[in-house]
């Protein structure tokens with residue numbers, strides 16, 4: 001089946017929702033699709049908690065605006081895997097292929113967490129930081145569970161606060177960045193509401209020790225997690241826990257942008273002032289253009305949606321605010337830059353590729369990603385190297401492979417195309 | 433609509449809150465989702481559809497990312 | 513010729529095999545590779561070790577190669593994933609069953625064991641094949657391996673016999689006993705072996721080689737879905753389409769439980785991009801033979817280029833213009849299989865040893881005119 005829209009927005013996180021609303025309010029017919037079962041992306045996932053803060057208020061406002069607009073067709077559980085032609089995306093929903101024709105497309109594919117392999121990170125009970133939050137939002141009870149939150153990025157405090165509110169006993173929050181970086185960051189955002197947001201999270205996690213310059217070096221347990229060893233560079237100590245929430249900040253999801261031919265610089269999609277990529281009719285907003293948080297994602301989404309709808313004046317009017325928010329994104333990258341010590345997190349027996357169980361000893365013999373992949377199967381599993389490839393990009397500075405369709409595993413039937421299209425005129429041949 | 437959903441995990445009945453994902457149901461059941469290539473138990477990890485650790489058999493279909501699937505009444509889930 | 517130094521260009525499976533064979537025979541071998549071992553066509557291939565009989569020469573070469581792989585099998589590390597799963601040629605109807613019988617006779621005459629399966633036998637052997645197929649020919653001695661690791665293994669064997677291996681070392685030119693590297697330095701040897709695969713023509717102009725693109729799809733793990741390498745005999749119905757774009761049903765079980773689905777052949781497309789039209793045609797063909805396959809999950813698609821000669825036989829032996837440059841290329845869709853026999857024939861010629869099969873059908877000299885004029889496209 002092929003469906004046509006003026007504008008297709010890929011990703012229903014804040015950036016995508018803002019883009020879809022902005023475009024639809026200009027009278028365009030918009031499709032908003034997301035792999036997740038419901039709109040909201042990473043941050044606005046699941047039901048709201050009792051605690052009413054700026055994030056949950058923004059969420060209610062935007063979801064209301066989204067649901068009110070009849071010009072937006074929301075497709076959930078729908079994942080784009082290929083670009084079968086000009087102005088066309090191929091997606092899979094409930095195992096069926098859906099092709100989407102667009103005049104303009106807005107890529108709002110967000111980010112995933114960066115995970116670094118350390119001994120024990122494959123034990124059940126070890127989650128991403130946002131990962132554990134997402135599990136709890138999806139119904140996992142954590143009341144009275146002992147949790148350690150570790151890694152890097154502003155997400156850690158948000159996750160810790162959320163876990164506390166849902167009844168978990170958060171025994172420590174460990175941020176690998178130093179106090180010095182954090183204080184400098186604090187000073188730089190002192191004039192903004194963000195300091196209040198951070199202070200709010202800290203208030204909500206009061207009583208939980210917060211360690212800066214501290215990171216996990218090993219997780220222990222038989223069949224599931226029992227404890228985690230933390231280090232501050234001079235000392236190591238072990239904390240018993242039931243759950244570990246651990247992520248080292250974010251990596252943008254740029255696979256679809258790459259497949260469309262967009263230019264990437266230092267891993268991020270290059271866009272102009274109106275969020276347009278170097279490819280005609282392709283816009284990009286939110287984390288793929290730079291990790292900048294909720295407000296920037298919303299601001300970029302609005303600019304992209306308006307620009308894609310042709311409302312250039314309105315889009316331009318929002319540029320100054322977006323640019324102010326971008327300065328914050330630059331601060332984030334500096335503050336949460338990963339420390340050297342993390343390069344030695346993986347030990348010889350540590351599994352680096354979770355899909356194919358390839359160890360650090362095996363992978364690190366090679367000089368580059370392609371040879372390592374071909375010789376060891378590292379990155380050849382269903383995640384297509386999204387986890388180990390990002391880790392090795394940090395650990396060994398290996399650059400990722402070129403992107404090929406399908407950008408996610410799909411059924412062979414879906415690969416073959418929408419059933420209505422004309423079959424290619426090809427003949428059978430003999431050899432293998 | 434009720435506020436719980438009943439499904440089976442490896443043949444055993446389980447009740448979970450409505451809206452729970454299959455990955456959550458597996459965690460509540462105390463079951464790892466799959467056995468890795470080298471024989472380790474693995475459970476959900478990224479919870480956002482990226483890592484494929486949460487793969488299990490859902491209603492007969494193998495290799496399903498259970499963190500992206502919401503539980504429905506009568507669903508049959510098996511670990512891989 | 514006091515040929516005792518050899519430079520082999522290209523550490524694909526063919527160059528790696530040549531380096532291992534020559535080093536084992538006592539030559540001082542240097543193996544030069546612009547990237548890493550087995551990262552070009554060798555990484556794209558299916559790794560089916562198969563006896564084929566398009567021509568008597570092809571049958572002789574593939575049969576010898578399969579014997580050489582059998583000899584090597586006990587020393588292959590587990591990571592080469594060598595698996596003697598056998599080939600099953602599938603016949604749809606009586607016309608194709610006639611081809612089964614012909615193949616059975618030809619293979620039998622050459623000493624290759626085969627077994628004819630009727631419809632019931634085919635179904636028992638491969639329950640996921642479509643109902644109503646007429647039967648097939650089972651070739652139990654054929655095998656499957658993982659080519660990039662096999663290539664690396666052969667490189668390591670060469671090195672163990674004192675060969676020198678230089679990775680990330682691109683060659684700019686090779687003539688008159690001299691190999692010039694892209695960094696400007698040069699190396700000298702009695703013999704230069706051009707095993708640069710589909711790029712061999714850049715170093716030795718005028719080779720009758722064209723690139724023939726292929727697509728493959730790899731699935732997630734479904735152990736037992738198919739048990740043998742499955743290939744259709746359906747080409748009979750469009751036998752004259754040798755030069756057009758074409759697809760055939762070709763399904764390979766990997767030892768991991770995954771499957772590789774092929775295959776396609778295109779002459780005109782030199783871009784490595786995946787062509788959705790070809791993939792679609794390949795899958796339609798696969799669904800015709802294995803109806804359940806559509807529900808399986810595909811992880812990745814890739815493309816690769818075969819180095820095709822007009823008579824589908826490789827070029828093994830001295831080049832015409834320059835007696836110091838020998839060729840080991842042009843293996844089309846069979847280079848994984850025929851790498852070992854290629855190395856053997858090449859070494860035999862260089863050392864004046866007798867060969868188990870005649871070397872003439874593969875000598876580059878058979879294309880004398882094409883090479884002299886350099887007229888081939």
Ligand SMILES: Cc1cc2nc3c(=O)[nH]c(=O)nc-3n(C[C@H](O)[C@H](O)[C@H](O)COP(=O)(O)OP(=O)(O)OC[C@H]3O[C@@H](n4cnc5c(N)ncnc54)[C@H](O)[C@@H]3O)c2cc1C
Pocket residue numbers: 010011012013014015016033034035036040041042043055078079080081108109110111112113129130131133134155158159250253256285286287288292293294297480
């Ligand atoms: C796990 C996680 C938790 C976070 N929690 C917080 C928090 O508590 N507080 C906070 O301030 N910030 C949080 N952040 C940061 C916040 O999400 C971002 O700063 C910002 O809101 C991102 O918005 P976005 O729209 O760019 O991307 P996202 O919210 O990441 O949305 C992108 C969406 O695109 C979808 N998608 C991607 N590729 C495809 C495809 N090919 N087909 C279909 N759909 C696709 C994804 O499923 C996703 O829903 C979190 C980030 C992550 C990764």
Ligand SMILES: Cc1cc2nc3c(=O)[nH]c(=O)nc-3n(C[C@H](O)[C@H](O)[C@H](O)COP(=O)(O)OP(=O)(O)OC[C@H]3O[C@@H](n4cnc5c(N)ncnc54)[C@H](O)[C@@H]3O)c2cc1C
Pocket residue numbers: 432521522523524525526527528544545546547548549550551552553554555556557558559560561562681682683684707708709710711712715725726727728775815816817818819840841842843844845846847848849850
């Ligand atoms: C889709 C597909 C499926 C196939 N399936 C099978 C199968 O099932 N069974 C089978 O037997 N065969 C199969 N083949 C064929 C097989 O893959 C090839 O015949 C074989 O890999 C050729 O090996 P090679 O060493 O000649 O070439 P390559 O592997 O391409 O090696 C050539 C090497 O030379 C290097 N090189 C090139 N130029 C230079 C230079 N200037 N300086 C230094 N180094 C250089 C390259 O980097 C490369 O590593 C298939 C091929 C394709 C495309």
Ligand code: FES
Pocket residue numbers: 455475476477478479480481482483484485486487497498499500
């Ligand atoms: S937990 Fe990572 S894909 Fe489901």
